[in-house]
Amino acid sequence: MRGDTMRVVIVGAGLAGLTAAVELVAAGAEVTVLEARDRVGGRMHGISATATAVADGGAAYLGVRHTALLEQVEEYGLHLASTGMVGDSTFLVSDRRTTTASRVPPLDAVALGDLFDRLEDLVASVRPDAPWSSPQAERLDRVTAARWLADEVTHPDARTFFPLFLGEMMAADPAAISVLHMAFYLRSGGGIRYLNAFEGGAQQWRIDGGAHLLCEALGDRLGDRIRLSSPVAAIEQGDDGVLVRCVADEDGRSSEYRADRVVVAVPPLLAERIDFLPGLRTPRATAATGRGCAVKVHLGYPDPVWRQSGLSGWSVSTDGPLLSTVDDSPPDGSAGVLTGFVTGAEAIAYSALPGDRQKEAALAHTHRLFPQLPPPTHFAVTDWLREKYSRGCYAALFGPGDWLQLGPTLTEPHGRVHWAGTETSLEFFGLMEGAIRSGRRVATELIHGAESAIPSRKVLSR
Numbered sequence: 427m428r429g430d431t432m433r434v435v436i437v438g439a440g441l442a443g444l445t446a447a448v449e450l451v452a453a454g455a456e457v458t459v460l461e462a463r464d465r466v467g468g469r470m471h472g473i474s475a476t477a478t479a480v481a482d483g484g485a486a487y488l489g490v491r492h493t494a495l496l497e498q499v500e501e502y503g504l505h506l507a508s509t510g511m512v513g514d515s516t517f518l519v520s521d522r523r524t525t526t527a528s529r530v531p532p533l534d535a536v537a538l539g540d541l542f543d544r545l546e547d548l549v550a551s552v553r554p555d556a557p558w559s560s561p562q563a564e565r566l567d568r569v570t571a572a573r574w575l576a577d578e579v580t581h582p583d584a585r586t587f588f589p590l591f592l593g594e595m596m597a598a599d600p601a602a603i604s605v606l607h608m609a610f611y612l613r614s615g616g617g618i619r620y621l622n623a624f625e626g627g628a629q630q631w632r633i634d635g636g637a638h639l640l641c642e643a644l645g646d647r648l649g650d651r652i653r654l655s656s657p658v659a660a661i662e663q664g665d666d667g668v669l670v671r672c673v674a675d676e677d678g679r680s681s682e683y684r685a686d687r688v689v690v691a692v693p694p695l696l697a698e699r700i701d702f703l704p705g706l707r708t709p710r711a712t713a714a715t716g717r718g719c720a721v722k723v724h725l726g727y728p729d730p731v732w733r734q735s736g737l738s739g740w741s742v743s744t745d746g747p748l749l750s751t752v753d754d755s756p757p758d759g760s761a762g763v764l765t766g767f768v769t770g771a772e773a774i775a776y777s778a779l780p781g782d783r784q785k786e787a788a789l790a791h792t793h794r795l796f797p798q799l800p801p802p803t804h805f806a807v808t809d810w811l812r813e814k815y816s817r818g819c820y821a822a823l824f825g826p827g828d829w830l831q832l833g834p835t836l837t838e839p840h841g842r843v844h845w846a847g848t849e850t851s852l853e854f855f856g857l858m859e860g861a862i863r864s865g866r867r868v869a870t871e872l873i874h875g876a877e878s879a880i881p882s883r884k885v886l887s888r
């Protein structure tokens with residue numbers, strides 16, 4: 427420490443790192459935030475969907491239980507836009523188009539009801555405060571969600587629906603996650619019904635103008651404490667402090683920062699790439715840890731034209747690329763923005779296409795869903811699979827064995843190095859709310875001096 431002032435370096439200017447930084451500055455710490463990208467916000471990113479409308483290329487939706495997020499929205503003078511679903515849904519199930527008032531695809535209702543009952547049972551069996559200590563943790567952590575489906579669910583309609591559901595909820599291919607992760611994620615986010623709902627659920631609102639505005643507001647408060655384009659490569663600690671080293675620039679110059687404590691607020695697969703000296707006692711990710719796979723496409727129109735035909739813009743398709751679409755138009759209707767979600771295994775195939783083929787495939791799919799629409803005036807793709815500094819969108823996916831191995835030490839400091847990021851939050855894991863809660867938790871940890879033995883290099887070197 428310099429005098430009584432604690433020097434903290436925060437790695438990552440996503441919502442978690444920014445929240446931690448603002449709280450630590452308010453508590454009197456000297457804070458530097460090192461961010462790899464040339465912007466703040468990480469997985470919250472605004473993109474132009476029409477000449478006047480900005481849409482969420484990343485995180486968008488929030489609900490009434492996201493109390494920390496709602497507090498920040500209010501504190502920074504931002505406004506909410508309702509996702510209000512007025513009009514009929516559109517479904518493309520096995521190539522057949524239907525429109526109906528229901529939000530559930532026209533599949534066997536009893537089979538879907540049974541599937542949800544079984545999922546609810548799994549969700550209820552998980553300990554939200556320590557999923558790795560759930561009664562059936564070992565069994566549930568061994569099996570992938572795809573295996574569970576194959577073994578436990580026989581009805582073809584339930585089998586058709588399941589990957590769509592996990593694609594929408596978690597941007598996950600069922601083969602990539604353990605049953606424990608699926609059940610934990612659904613529980614952590616408030617349960618299946620809450621997570622899946624617009625009205626009264628986790629998708630009730632968007633932040634008017636884009637969720638990235640919140641990160642920009644936090645960034646403005648931090649000012650020049652944030653260093654952009656500063657990817658951290660190594661973190662070395664000893665008895666007297668920590669040295670944080672950034673990747674060398676084109677001229678071979680590498681910036682270094684000294685601190686008393688470091689907060690690493692990056693997704694687990696990226697934390698794993700940082701060189702820690704002494705090495706980590708437990709990894710942040712394993713070979714089984716996967717990336718959530720999401721590509722968002724935005725189609726821009728002069729106004730929300732689908733509403734004229736009594737349609738809400740909400741659609742679900744059993745075949746890709748657009749597994750779902752939603753109306754993300756500005757609240758005043760000054761432009762029409764239709765967002766398409768390409769998720770899970772479909773996103774991997776879509777991401778591999780050249781740009782013109784991506785556009786062609788998305789437009790053809792939209793035409794089948796909404797034949798009455800004119801061609802869009804704007805088209806944009808946000809491909810999170812190609813984002814070097816995200817590696818997992820919406821969030822990292824814990825594969826078989828991960829919760830038992832990684833869970834117990836998710837937030838345990840490594841000497842002077844502390845952890846934040848939505849993937850370290852047991853509450854609302856993977857969501858913006860989880861990111862804020864993790865940022866607050868780590869700030870409290872530092873402010874109240876959660877001490878952890880400084881690891882000895884000899885014992886811990888990798």
Ligand SMILES: Cc1cc2nc3c(=O)[nH]c(=O)nc-3n(C[C@H](O)[C@H](O)[C@H](O)COP(=O)(O)OP(=O)(O)OC[C@H]3O[C@@H](n4cnc5c(N)ncnc54)[C@H](O)[C@@H]3O)c2cc1C
Pocket residue numbers: 437438439440441442443460461462463466467468469470483484485486487488656657658659691692693696700720721722810815816819820821846847848849856857858859860861
């Ligand atoms: C398509 C999509 C849709 C989503 N939808 C929703 C939604 O509707 N609702 C919701 O609540 N959440 C949603 N999410 C999830 C939400 O975006 C995340 O939970 C949240 O933004 C995570 O914040 P974070 O600070 O933990 O991580 P990040 O936002 O990933 O921030 C980490 C930061 O660290 C930086 N970084 C990485 N490596 C390094 C390094 N070595 N050195 C320095 N900096 C580094 C990154 O550039 C990044 O800025 C969505 C995400 C995506 C991508």
